[in-house]
Amino acid sequence: MSEYSAERLWLVVPAAGRGRRMGAGLPKQYLDLAGRPVLAHTLARLHQAFPAARLCLCLDPDDAHFDSAWVPFAQWRRSPGGAERVDSVRLALASIANEADDDDWVLVHDVARPCVRVDDLTRLHAALRQDPVGGLLATPVADTMKRDDGQGGVAHTEPRSGLWHAQTPQGFRYGLLCRALDEARMHGAAITDEASAVEALGLSPRLVPGRRDNIKITHPEDLALAGHILAAQREEPLSSPGHMHEETP
Ligand code: C5P
Numbered sequence: 001m002s003e004y005s006a007e008r009l010w011l012v013v014p015a016a017g018r019g020r021r022m023g024a025g026l027p028k029q030y031l032d033l034a035g036r037p038v039l040a041h042t043l044a045r046l047h048q049a050f051p052a053a054r055l056c057l058c059l060d061p062d063d064a065h066f067d068s069a070w071v072p073f074a075q076w077r078r079s080p081g082g083a084e085r086v087d088s089v090r091l092a093l094a095s096i097a098n099e100a101d102d103d104d105w106v107l108v109h110d111v112a113r114p115c116v117r118v119d120d121l122t123r124l125h126a127a128l129r130q131d132p133v134g135g136l137l138a139t140p141v142a143d144t145m146k147r148d149d150g151q152g153g154v155a156h157t158e159p160r161s162g163l164w165h166a167q168t169p170q171g172f173r174y175g176l177l178c179r180a181l182d183e184a185r186m187h188g189a190a191i192t193d194e195a196s197a198v199e200a201l202g203l204s205p206r207l208v209p210g211r212r213d214n215i216k217i218t219h220p221e222d223l224a225l226a227g228h229i230l231a232a233q234r235e236e237p238l239s240s241p242g243h244m245h246e247e248t249p
Pocket of ligand 1: 082
């Protein structure tokens with residue numbers, strides 16, 4: 001029996017975006033990546049890590065591209081997307097209100113991150129279970145960071161020490177996550193990830209170092225990059241060596 005099966009695990013996958021920044025005819029979750037839609041890759045990775053989890057897939061009610069054959073989970077449901085990502089996630093949480101316990105873990109993972117590694121997923125889940133708050137996969141910032149002056153010039157260089165890129169999944173207990181998103185909405189806060197809503201409650205989500213190849217497909221060039229990453233991951237030995245999360249110069 002796997003380590004996580006003792007308690008219920010819900011996966012929320014927001015996939016109701018239109019992907020306008022991609023400038024493609026299709027929403028990015030349906031673009032072809034190594035012969036399959038992005039969405040199918042992402043769900044396959046999640047299923048490999050958590051085969052017994054229950055999935056909530058947020059889809060635009062008018063979505064004409066979705067095919068349930070891409071869903072490998074035995075227990076799953078479709079929930080309607082909202083105006084923003086945070087609204088889609090909140091609707092998904094509402095759709096399981098009658099079944100989820102406040103203590104159940106919920107991992108939220110963007111459909112646009114198909115390269116997430118199975119061992120990062122299981123490591124994240126194991127780390128969260130030791131944490132009273134929850135947390136997220138993240139990578140330390142490697143580049144030198146510039147703040148612009150609003151006119152295309154550099155205002156100053158931001159110290160990168162202690163800065164992280166937030167990735168997904170982000171995982172929190174069901175009750176806490178609902179409360180955090182509701183409070184954020186009440187205060188009109190702009191929320192682009194679950195962790196920031198939890199931070200606004202005065203709590204400190206755990207940063208779980210992940211791999212840099214867990215990219216989010218956002219711009220057209222990202223699709224080719226994701227293809228290269230998947231190909232490189234296929235070439236790796238099955239038990240990959242420990243991941244790197246040191247800051248690079
Ligand atoms: O557009 P962006 O890449 O920031 O979207 C992040 C994720 O949120 C994507 O997986 C997208 O499908 C999803 N999303 C959603 N509902 C929205 C907007 C975005 O489920 N209204």
